[in-house]
């Protein structure tokens with residue numbers, strides 16, 4: 001919901017969204033009073049077309065056409081070209097401003113076909129891998145997904161843009177705090193971040209319609225399997241040096257597992273490492 005109010009003293013408009021942000025737009029015009037109504041109507045239309053989605057996603061000022069173009073190219077050349085088809089995933093990847101999730105020094109590389117460093121020796125995954133894992137989850141609006149490894153918050157934002165409610169856990173306090181701030185600033189209100197070891201999952205919110213793990217354990221932690229709803233998928237890289245991206249589906253009485261592609265993720269740390277190879 002957007003509230004728009006003409007502000008003659010400031011020579012423009014004050015805008016408030018249902019999510020609590022306040023914007024002020026100044027206009028250079030000599031007769032603000034006579035323009036107020038028509039300009040406000042145009043403004044509401046522009047904002048609704050331009051950036052505020054219904055899943056608690058970003059409210060952007062008119063998207064920067066250069067970044068927008070880079071995102072379009074990323075989606076068509078790196079993601080669709082490799083076979084990702086889910087329209088919800090493709091739209092999520094088009095809408096989330098990846099350059100706002102990487103350090104300023106890497107912004108120019110934000111849309112290249114590669115993972116990038118995000119500090120603390122960790123990485124934001126390659127865009128294709130983010131899209132592929134999102135598609136393999138097979139989730140949609142209203143579903144609840146647990147993510148282990150928030151990192152920059154980008155994967156969580158993509159899922160939130162798809163209408164998913166995200167519960168994300170990050171073990172490194174600095175990354176955790178930064179990701180929470182970024183997601184809040186960009187208004188991804190359906191993505192919640194918790195700081196700590198994701199080994200035990202988020203039992204209070206279980207079961208989940210999907211679980212995505214973005215750091216590689218050598219074996220799949222039992223608590224995560226237990227928190228997967230019947231019929232849901234867990235997408236998880238498993239292995240040490242050699243890793244496989246796996247999809248584990250919970251059926252009524254078993255877990256079915258398939259390998260998708262070889263991958264290279266940072267290792268899952270914490271309890272899973274302490275327990276070692278079972």
Ligand SMILES: C[S@@+](CC[C@H](N)C(=O)[O-])C[C@H]1O[C@@H](n2cnc3c(N)ncnc32)[C@H](O)[C@@H]1O
Pocket residue numbers: 122123124125148149150151152153154155156169170171172175196197198199214215265266267268269270271
């Ligand atoms: C490849 S990065 C994740 C990228 C992230 N999904 C993104 O969109 O930026 C892997 C993350 O998993 C985190 N991690 C590793 N072990 C973890 C654990 N046991 N619990 C929670 N997070 C963990 C790392 O600190 C790192 O930030």
